[in-house]
Amino acid sequence: MTSASEQQHLAGPLSAAVANLCQRLQPQVSARTAAGFREVLRRLSAPLQVAVAGRIKSGKSTLVNALIGRRVAPTDVGECTRLVTRFQYGTVDRVELVFFDGRKQVLPFDVGGMIPNDLEVDFDKVSHLEAYLTNAVLRDLTVIDTPGLGSLDLASVKRTEQLLGAAKHRKPGEDGDDEPEVDEESGDLDDTSRNAVAGAEAVLYVVTQGVRADDQQALAAFTAATASREAGPVNAIAVLNKADTITPESVTGSDGDVWKAATILAEKQAATLKPRVADVIPVIGLLAESAESGGFTSADADALRSLAQLDDGTWETMLISADIFTTWDCDVATGTRARLLEKLDLYGIRCAVDAIKADPDLTAGALRRKLLDASGLAGVRGRLDAVFRARADGIKAAAALASVTALAHASGDPGERQRVHDAIEVLLAKPEAHQLRLLEALTLVTSGAVDMPDDLAEEVLRVGSSAEIGEQLGMKGRPHKELSAYALERAGWWRSFASFGATPAQSRVAHVVHRAYFLIWQQLRAQ
Ligand SMILES: Nc1nc2c(ncn2[C@@H]2O[C@H](COP(=O)(O)OP(=O)(O)OP(=O)(O)O)[C@@H](O)[C@H]2O)c(=O)[nH]1
Numbered sequence: 001m002t003s004a005s006e007q008q009h010l011a012g013p014l015s016a017a018v019a020n021l022c023q024r025l026q027p028q029v030s031a032r033t034a035a036g037f038r039e040v041l042r043r044l045s046a047p048l049q050v051a052v053a054g055r056i057k058s059g060k061s062t063l064v065n066a067l068i069g070r071r072v073a074p075t076d077v078g079e080c081t082r083l084v085t086r087f088q089y090g091t092v093d094r095v096e097l098v099f100f101d102g103r104k105q106v107l108p109f110d111v112g113g114m115i116p117n118d119l120e121v122d123f124d125k126v127s128h129l130e131a132y133l134t135n136a137v138l139r140d141l142t143v144i145d146t147p148g149l150g151s152l153d154l155a156s157v158k159r160t161e162q163l164l165g166a167a168k169h170r171k172p173g174e175d176g177d178d179e180p181e182v183d184e185e186s187g188d189l190d191d192t193s194r195n196a197v198a199g200a201e202a203v204l205y206v207v208t209q210g211v212r213a214d215d216q217q218a219l220a221a222f223t224a225a226t227a228s229r230e231a232g233p234v235n236a237i238a239v240l241n242k243a244d245t246i247t248p249e250s251v252t253g254s255d256g257d258v259w260k261a262a263t264i265l266a267e268k269q270a271a272t273l274k275p276r277v278a279d280v281i282p283v284i285g286l287l288a289e290s291a292e293s294g295g296f297t298s299a300d301a302d303a304l305r306s307l308a309q310l311d312d313g314t315w316e317t318m319l320i321s322a323d324i325f326t327t328w329d330c331d332v333a334t335g336t337r338a339r340l341l342e343k344l345d346l347y348g349i350r351c352a353v354d355a356i357k358a359d360p361d362l363t364a365g366a367l368r369r370k371l372l373d374a375s376g377l378a379g380v381r382g383r384l385d386a387v388f389r390a391r392a393d394g395i396k397a398a399a400a401l402a403s404v405t406a407l408a409h410a411s412g413d414p415g416e417r418q419r420v421h422d423a424i425e426v427l428l429a430k431p432e433a434h435q436l437r438l439l440e441a442l443t444l445v446t447s448g449a450v451d452m453p454d455d456l457a458e459e460v461l462r463v464g465s466s467a468e469i470g471e472q473l474g475m476k477g478r479p480h481k482e483l484s485a486y487a488l489e490r491a492g493w494w495r496s497f498a499s500f501g502a503t504p505a506q507s508r509v510a511h512v513v514h515r516a517y518f519l520i521w522q523q524l525r526a527q
């Protein structure tokens with residue numbers, strides 16, 4: 001069966017160039033490598049694959065629901081949360097359990113329209129879940145919900161790594177009929193494909209208050225799981241989730257404001273996690289999920305209106321803790337209050353009641369929008385668009401090229417490796433494909449593979465992570481003439497750095513940066 005997502009077009013000219021390269025090389029390589037290339041081609045035409053990763057219970061599934069706009073991933077306890085679930089676009093809502101032997105079993109949604117929490121299957125045999133949903137967001141983004149990294153449950157971790165790293169479970173017929181033979185012929189194909197078609201091309205990393213020292217390690221674990229692909233500022237952003245649970249009093253400069261405290265903490269965490277991630281954005285996943293996925297109802301709005309009638313003293317007392325909130329004697333039923341807590345938590349409830357007090361005529365719809373605003377989801381969406389969607393072409397093409405290189409290396413045939421290498425060099429020498437080389441250089445620098453002085457690393461990051469010339473030069477809005485002169489000056493500087501003073505590894509990066517500036521200068525001159 002072919003899902004709608006597989007009929008998507010390529011993300012842009014860079015992906016098209018790499019697809020073209022794969023197609024041209026196919027007749028010149030071994031059957032095994034060619035099978036890998038077919039997989040790369042399939043992946044190139046699918047939407048960008050974004051994995052939502054992070055520690056256990058950091059709110060990954062909640063955020064996935066908010067992003068998709070539907071409460072479909074089970075949150076809290078249950079078996080599903082231990083499985084990787086890939087949410088992709090489909091013309092009919094459908095969930096499939098995928099077994100390690102490639103078998104699939106359709107799962108019915110539960111009464112609430114969610115993926116069922118308890119699966120009556122042999123867990124050891126299950127690889128992952130594939131969810132096909134009609135939600136428009138998934139047309140150009142496949143979202144992969146993962147079990148918590150750093151989880152003590154080794155089996156879950158292994159499954160995650162396998163899925164992020166493996167391409168074992170293809171749909172029948174997808175890779176041509178010769179595929180199974182190749183598979184039997186060589187036990188290596190799975191490993192090769194694992195490198196070639198690692199599941200995630202980008203990562204949304206979920207942290208909560210106080211990045212622990214081993215969160216950095218968890219991020220590195222993601223990198224390891226994506227095999228040949230590094231996570232870096234081009235393809236990784238982080239969110240500081242559960243911002244509502246931050247005690248503002250513990251954050252200097254917050255003036256007692258939760259959101260301000262979250263923003264300050266997010267900036268601090270960005271300093272810790274950079275340059276592994278582009279940004280750390282505060283968000284309240286729970287509020288976002290309730291407001292965005294139909295969880296917040298007019299009955300909830302009515303209950304909040306009743307609560308808004310309480311006198312200030314009672315109200316402040318009730319908000320001291322979740323326990324007091326549910327057990328305090330008041331007209332709103334205890335069950336209703338528990339439900340509100342589950343959907344909004346104390347901070348969301350306070351926000352909603354404040355909004356009602358400020359405008360007693362607020363409709364349920366308007367209240368829902370207020371909660372959505374308070375959740376910070378728009379900020380996350382904005383960054384997803386700016387970092388992932390806008391760069392999907394570059395990210396996908398770079399990932400595919402890394403895969404092609406890995407496939408050629410794994411072939412064990414020096415002639416084949418050289419042919420692939422030469423073809424890639426020809427591709428990268430073209431001005432229009434230079435962006436790929438720049439992305440590669442950027443990743444080398446930000447991952448620490450190539451050591452650069454901080455100011456130079458910063459410059460590589462700036463030039464490489466934007467497609468807008470003003471931003472690349474760090475001179476947004478400045479006159480054309482200034483931009484042009486600066487680009488030329490930096491081109492010259494990087495060229496001499498490449499020749500004098502740089503280590504061989506730095507020199508390779510410097511050549512790429514030099515050429516990037518040169519191409520910018522050429523482009524400015526042509527305008
Ligand atoms: N207060 C608050 N609670 C949240 C927020 N986001 C998620 N939660 C709660 O945190 C708990 C865990 O959320 P999940 O989305 O299941 O977390 P997860 O990271 O997917 O968990 P695992 O998959 O088990 O690792 C749930 O009870 C959520 O309701 C948030 O922004 N604020």
Ligand SMILES: [Mg+2]
Nearest residue numbers: 060061081146
């Ligand atoms: Mg989960």
